[in-house]
Amino acid sequence: MNEFAKRNFNLILFLSTIAGLTLPQPGEVSGLIILIILFFIIFSSSFKVDFSLAFFREEIRKILFFYLLRFIILPAGLFYLIYPFSTFYATCIFLLYILPAGVTAPAFANVFGGNISIALAILILSSSLTPFVLPLLGGSLLNEALDVDRFELFSTLFLAVILPYLLHLPLRKNKKVSEWMQSKDSFISIMGIAIIFALAIAEYRPVLLTQPMDILPSFLVGVIAFLGMYAFGWYIFPKVSKSDKIAFLFDSGANNVALGVVIAFLYFPVETGVFFVIGEVVWVLVLIPIRKWLTHVSR
Secondary structure, three states: HHHHHHOHHHHHHHHHHHHHHHHHOOHHHHHHHHHHHHHHHHHHHHOOOOOOOHHHHHHHHHHHHHHHHHHHHHHHHHHHHHHOOOHHHHHHHHHHHHOOOOHHHHHHHHHHHHHHHHHHHHHHOOOOOOHHHHHHHHHHHHHOOOOOOHHHHHHHHHHHHHHHHHHHHHHHHOOHHHHHHHHHHHHHHHHHHHHHHHHHHHHHHHHHHHHHHHHHHHHHHHHHHHHHHHHHHOOOOOOOOOHHHHHHHHHOOOOOOHHHHHHHHHOOHHHHHHHHHHHHHHHHHHHHHHHHHHHHHOO
């Protein structure tokens, strides 16, 4: 099941797009469904996380420095840079860049010979701190653009990111459960993302179909934003090994855009939600040239 999902990821996402264009609008219940699905994605992926004290002693400075630059300074800096020109895109880019590394980042790093331990460490660090950093930093920056309840945002992020990791801890000691979850985690993640994508498209279908000219600017901004994230991950540490570069590349670029869909759906205007639905498509499309480029570089 895992291999089938990996090989047919683009097809699955295409079918979820078709489903989203044909399903009835789910209404208010879709937010709860998306939140539950994201919970299970994080829960299943947590069974592959395993660290040693030696690893942290050797890599902690590099990891913390990368986190500070990539997930705090860069989102805030881009917000201030873009805000004078567009409040909307400043908000969208800030949210896109502050999202934690995606659960697929370590898997991609592993496929291309990246440092899996670094990829996992940044995934856990960014995912664990996002429920605290996003409401605090976002609240101070976005209040001028719109009013977001910080406690509700923190609660949503805690339920979607931290709670599933905490709940998996006692179960990972059970060998059968742990092995089963590890053997099915990619399938759960990919199918979960597909369902989230279909629900989001169904909810925003009236905007997507009636305002096609509004989609193109968001698509182009999304492409530039994702390419920028990948470039940052690759070039931020020019002297590290190629395996480390690959880990930073995917932790920076393959972020948890599905979480962005949830946040935008629950707390932001329709236009922001549409941007992140388009961002899901861009997330997949940009992976194609990145994977081809890495294959060439790795030769």
